[in-house]
Amino acid sequence: MSRETPAIGRPRAFDEAVVLDRATEVFWRHGYEGASLNVLTAAMGINRPSLYAAFGSKEELFRRAFARYHETKVADARAALDQPTAYAAIEVFLRSSANGLTTGDHPRGCLSIQGGLACSPENTHVAEVLAAGRAATEQALEERLHRAAAEGDLPDGVDARALARFVMTLSEGHAVHAAAGASCEELQASVDIALRAVGRPG
């Protein structure tokens, strides 16, 4: 498995985390199926056998890349849920994700969306992995809003599940817009409007 240093044999000439980040960027830009092994290995700076020895297969590489993406980029947005109020949590979630979708040293948009919504028949489980990642984020949002409801932090009659879905949906739409070239300011203006639907901070 070669996760911990083996202490015997020829040592690896690359840093696994570094090449994984480079692979992530290729998947992010071209999607799972659009990322060929030639492009991947060129960006990672290693050869195919090294890639296969370290990651097993293209799909396994993608899963690792997506997991790492989730632990870093998506976690930034999820940190918004630590805000003290539901309103603040939603606002920070939408603003920080809008920011992450359009700025920074990486492709525009979101790997969870760019990775591949539609796939050829033999790769449908890749799309499912991505959908599961998005659903997990929505679930976290929903739990945060349920807690807010229990704390009296949401107006009576607000459906936490529907509100979480609304927020997540908007964020996904922003990802689509960002990939098509929308600016951060444009997305933030959209967030301004969405927040009017959420209600005043309480």
Place this chain on the structure above:
Amino acid sequence: MSRETPAIGRPRAFDEAVVLDRATEVFWRHGYEGASLNVLTAAMGINRPSLYAAFGSKEELFRRAFARYHETKVADARAALDQPTAYAAIEVFLRSSANGLTTGDHPRGCLSIQGGLACSPENTHVAEVLAAGRAATEQALEERLHRAAAEGDLPDGVDARALARFVMTLSEGHAVHAAAGASCEELQASVDIALRAVGRPG
């Protein structure tokens, strides 16, 4: 060419509109790159040379399919812009698109999104065609809202462009959610929330 009946030579054994609709469904389900010629021709019920004689190339077939999609499915949602008020236009637009994304005799989601957000380097213009289609719809929404502003049908200070982008963004997010299995009712609940941001009818 063969768009009008040529009156000479062997007549075509298939209806161009029918096979184009079948191709549309394959692209819709698998995306541009995920739709192989084998799957396409099998679904269309014709052989490759017939496909190439009638449509020229896979990309040209896709453009035709997308154009037809726009003239039919997207046009249904666009018809919402004929509503007498801006609020009604937005509501009907969102509700009818949510409906179209989840019901009917076709794949879930939207071809403009499923077709391919991310592509391999040689197919980037396919993604651009799809983005241009979405931008055209957003543009139509914006123009409708500008008209509403001129008619005093929108509260003062409302940014028609931002509002159009918000509505379109939500609809794109709904397309992502629909492809992942969300029900029509779930999307409609999200529309309920969004409409709170738009303001009262009037």
Place this chain on the structure above:
DNA sequence: AGGCAACTCTACCGCTCGGTACACATCGTG
């Protein structure tokens, strides 16, 4: 009837895909 134009069908093209065999290089250990 005969000729020609358009369409259909089988079988193939070159290319790229994801994945791998095998020889060689580089390490720790006896």
Place this chain on the structure above:
DNA sequence: CACGATGTGTACCGAGCGGTAGAGTTGCCT
């Protein structure tokens, strides 16, 4: 220093890709 274990590099595999050649088929026109 030889050995075994592991990583690297080249060159390759079968399969599937988008696209097409060329022979055979079916119609209208004179």
